[in-house]
Amino acid sequence: MNEPQAPTGPAGSAGGPPKSTADEPWPVRVVSQKVGAWIARLGWVWVDGQVAQISRRAGSGVVFLTLRDPSADLSLTVTAHRDVLEAGAPDLSEGARVTLHAKPEFYPARGTLSLRADEIRQVGLGELLARLERLKKLLAAEGLFARERKRRLPFLPTRIGLITGQNTAAERDVLMNVRRRWPGAAFRTAHVTVQGPNAVPQILNALKVLDDDETVDVIVIARGGGSVEDLLPFSDEALCRAVFAARTPVVSAIGHETDTPLLDYVADLRASTPTDAAKRIVPDLADELRLIEHARQRLDRAVLTLIDRERHRIEAWRSRPVLARPQTLIDQRSTEVAALRERAGRSLEHRVRRADDELRHTLARLRALSPLATLQRGYAIVQRADGHVVRAAGEVVPGDPLRIRVAEGELTAVVTAGEGE
Secondary structure, eight states, X not given: OOOOOOOOOTTOOTTOSXXXXXXXXXXXXXXHHHHHHHHHTXXXXXXXXXXXXXXEOTTOSXXXXXXXXXXXXXEEEEEEEHHHHHHHOTTOOTTOEEEEEEEEEEETTTTEEEEEXXXXXEOOHHHHHHHHHHHHHHHHHXXXXXXXXXXXXXXXXXXXXXXXXXXXXXHHHHHHHHHHHOTTOOEEEEEOOOSSTTHHHHHHHHHHHHHHOTTOOEEEEEEOOOOTTTTGGGGOHHHHHHHHHOSSOEEEEESSTTOOOHHHHHSSEEOSSHHHHHHHXXXXXHHHHHHHHHHHHHHHHHHHHHHHHHHHHHHHHHHSHXXXXXXXXXXXXXXXXXXXXXXXXXXXXXXXXHHHHHHHHHHHHHHHHOHHHHHHTTOOEEEETTSOBOOSGGGOOTTOEEEEEOSSSEEEEEOOOOOOO
């Protein structure tokens, strides 16, 4: 199709009117024309969305649809000829997922934007499942399903956040079973639409509110069973990413055991049913009381066993001779000390006698070698006046004074004559 040319205003030229200023503002018609021209440049596009409303006016060949984004609170009006709708989606109903070929159009008179469709295709169940499978592989490849990134639920949450439909069986199951197991459990409930085009935006808003609440320790997203189309909001990519990014652990309790929306893979814990979720998020008070009683009984038995064992050990100690007759040990040690003293005395006496004998023998040898012993046998030591010992007669001459040492005392003499050997 030919692309429309940019409009020219009253003051315009080939390049269009000049920029608007406070002194020369553009008229509303010029602004409207420019907006329409820029929107028209987008051309024909394929659009995916969910039908929020269908208006078939009697006697009119035009059908009006409200197409809503499945993950955001955004919608656009779609106009199509009745023949286009009958050819592509004759049984179209509100809540259905469609893909349409349309061109955006701006209506200057009302200042509104809409899509004009020339082809509408209702997305079948097979295509929906194929899209979900592709999204599942994408999220798994990004690590949103990784087990090691899932957070552990608190043993006893201070406050439980619940996202569910108002006055639904899922809400009653969660509340009733949680309070039956733990009567003091506190809830903060956010009621949302759990199917249809408004479900995902409301669930996202509720999840953000509960995740920002510091008193909420765990968040439960609960819904009863339904068809694949009914459970589509819980496989939405935006919801999966929001749950993955949440600070608070999230429990998915969607449908029955066989229902597995993508939220089950992203959530920190998957419960097969809302009732199962109640059993997973809080302990059973009766079971905990029984466990406490059993633990107390085991503790009592352990303490009594320990006391008995220590009593028997003390009695065994008391029956030993060292405690029954403490003086026995002293007597034994006294006997040992006396024996050691006696041995020490004998050993000392023996050493003294042997040392005395050795001393006498040494003294005898010393005396035998002493010059005094020689003198006592009648020998004498003759010395000159200068102390020189005279060994030969030729060492003195007549008239030399001599000192003669005998065994007992000394004699003084003068040499009168000498004779050699």
